[in-house]
Amino acid sequence: MLLYIISSISDLKKDIAHINANINKIAEKVEVPNTLDDELKKLILEGKKIEAVKNYRVATGAGLVEAKEYIDFLSERK
Numbered sequence: 789m790l791l792y793i794i795s796s797i798s799d800l801k802k803d804i805a806h807i808n809a810n811i812n813k814i815a816e817k818v819e820v821p822n823t824l825d826d827e828l829k830k831l832i833l834e835g836k837k838i839e840a841v842k843n844y845r846v847a848t849g850a851g852l853v854e855a856k857e858y859i860d861f862l863s864e865r866k
Contacts, residue, residue: 804849824848825862832863 815822824847831840837859844855 801849801851805854808848808850828859828862832859837863 812822824844828840828844831837831843840859840862841852841855844850844858845852848855850858
């Protein structure tokens, strides 16, 4: 039973990440400003990378590694 619940949660996280990726693609096509990136860049500039990782994970449902890689990517693009 516990394994089923864990598996279901994992599947839901993947679904959320997939949905967020689709939303981001749509937003780019209709030129919606990415306020999440703006917020994350602000945190990075303030030296709050850990908080930026946390915020990205909450907003996107991403895992820790994926979130850290994204924040590192944004850090390089300052």
